[in-house]
Amino acid sequence: MMKCPVCNGKTVGRVGQGQFYCWNCFVEYQLCGDVTKIFSVAEDGSLIDYEPLAIS
Ligand SMILES: [Zn+2]
Numbered sequence: 001m002m003k004c005p006v007c008n009g010k011t012v013g014r015v016g017q018g019q020f021y022c023w024n025c026f027v028e029y030q031l032c033g034d035v036t037k038i039f040s041v042a043e044d045g046s047l048i049d050y051e052p053l054a055i056s
Pocket residue numbers: 004005006007008009022023024025026027
């Protein structure tokens with residue numbers, strides 16, 4: 001079971017090969033080997049680099 005790397009929650013859905021989406025904090029993340037890349041989803045659906053400082 002995948003856990004969200006941001007909130008550590010389990011409200012995670014798979015959206016593609018190695019791609020997951022957290023319904024709690026609205027981020028998408030991708031597993032790239034040992035690295036997890038985290039993106040925010042913009043209003044137009046595009047992915048932007050997740051900025052940890054934006055989350056208090
Ligand atoms: Zn989350």
